Amino acid sequence: MSHIAKSNLTQAQLDAHWMSYTGNRQFKKDPRIIVSAEGNYYTDLDGRKIFDGLSGLWTCGLGHSVPAINEAVAQQVKTLDYSPAFQFGHEKSFQLAEQISQFMPEGLNRIFFTGSGSESVDTALKIARAYWRKKGMGTKTKFIGRAKGYHGAGISGFSVGGIPANRTLYGQGLESYHLPHTQVAGNEFTKGMPDQGKEKAEELLNLIALHDASNIAAVIVEPMSGSGGVIIPPKGYLQRLREICDQHNILLIFDEVITAFGRMGAKTGSEAFGVTPDAITMAKQVTNGVIPMGAVAFKQEIYDTFMDTGGPEYMLEVPHGYTYSAHPIACAAGLASLGEIKKQGLIQRVNDMSPAWENSVHQLKGASDIVTDIRNYGFAAGITIAPVDNEPSKRPFQIAMEMWDKGYYVRYGADTIQLAPPFITEQSEIDSMINALGDTIKKHS
Structure with missing residues (x-):
């Protein structure tokens, strides 16, 4: 589904911005535009809430729009x-x-x-x-x-x-x-x-x-x-x-x-x-x-x-x-x-929740034979995905885009899916994201 028609951006404006670390050609055919953020969620052009599974770019451990x-x-x-x-x-x-x-x-x-x-x-x-x-x-x-x-x-x-x-x-x-x-x-x-x-x-x-x-x-x-x-x-x-x-x-x-x-x-x-x-x-x-x-x-x-x-x-x-x-x-x-x-005692909170995060992430081990490794520490995890068509980044990109469509922002990089939720994340949010990721990975087996 294309979101160009829903955006107020003109094609000239889209063309003018040479985006960093982005596949510009693919993005500008179907832009993923974020319009607001609060707590652990982004809101996109469709008004959908998107769970922030990478804390922005490893940046927003406190969540978004923090009043203080x-x-x-x-x-x-x-x-x-x-x-x-x-x-x-x-x-x-x-x-x-x-x-x-x-x-x-x-x-x-x-x-x-x-x-x-x-x-x-x-x-x-x-x-x-x-x-x-x-x-x-x-x-x-x-x-x-x-x-x-x-x-x-x-x-x-x-x-x-x-x-x-x-x-x-x-x-x-x-x-x-x-x-x-x-x-x-x-x-x-x-x-x-x-x-x-x-x-x-x-x-x-x-x-x-x-x-x-x-x-x-x-x-x-x-x-x-x-x-x-x-x-x-x-x-x-x-x-x-x-x-x-x-x-x-x-x-x-x-x-x-x-x-x-x-x-x-x-x-x-x-x-x-x-x-x-x-x-x-x-x-x-x-x-x-x-x-x-x-x-x-x-x-x-x-x-x-x-x-x-x-x-x-x-x-x-x-x-x-x-x-x-x-x-x-x-x-x-x-x-x-x-x-x-x-x-808020967030460092201790991350430390306390890390074992549960670890267990949740490692549930993906049996999701599919294309999951070849899982690594974790603190509130961070990487899932290695087996290549397809000799392209290590192809499956991670496809998985990340489908996760976005499901309402979850995760990062793809080389052959991995990277996760780093905000420090204020609840266990129910972790479970929801991991379940969605497991289903998405299975689809690409």
Whole structure:
């Protein structure tokens, strides 16, 4: 059923927007237009309620149209709509930085604001290079990412990222190398952290031997690989990366754009998996997706290195930042979002509901022989779907579109269906979505 006739959009308007990470040709033949959102549901052009099975884009754990955030944003617009990001400040940025630091592991207490997760990654990588130059080790410029990793859409992010479809079109990026992913045979249908795969961390030693630690600035990984298919770290894997980085004087960066602020049933993925990196990138949940904002939390020693070598006090210690760094409206949204996470006890709620979520998701194991793997942790899950016609993405796309028609928004990416419901989701909503997904998958057997 085409929805073009129901939309007020003209064909010229549809054509004008070159949409991001979207099959533009297919979408513009039959646009999926969202008109409003409240709680755990979107409303489309037909007036249908669509359950938000991915929390926006891993962004809206509090649900949509949260009164406390709406009020904070409205008040901020009327009070201070913009403040220069360089050389001047406003109170809410300092208040929010302190609030964020309370969610971070001990010692990661210096917060640099950005406008998105992609900018957060770029900032972390730039600071890593600059840090080593400040330490007199300017040859440490290379980065190590991981296969199936996703670190945003900037040139640095695609360079350290490891999803082939996000890399091949653009040619040479920054000088980067990649660890193997940890989605290994034998771990299929594991509930939570798999037992096998820790040994994949040892590949870091081979990369260090080949390129030498004197040339490597940082290793960057997602604690849980989200866009790559919800890949859960094996037991001991992240700890081993930490050990190797310490032994070879390499910074360890966790990209927590998805995992920070509750998704894992903990304040951060670092807390959930028991490993403290040298820096954490974040975005998405910090404002509940209401206003674009990102940040990087750095450990004290990195910050102190720049302050101690900054020259005269009036000089810039780091010539880096963005027009929208610490935007007043984004800071207001961030303070309200983090305040609501605390007030409603949502991190504990995710932790408490995770076992039931896990059991519900793994009921799909027997739905069809095209379900070849299920992975989960916290309020996140990935279901791998067997390819058809040698096209790994075809079935997931078809399943996601049929789920939309049934009233459920789920994400398809490569060969997976990805799920990440809002933190406020009820068990009845989980059951409804999983039952609908099971029926849809069976249809494609």
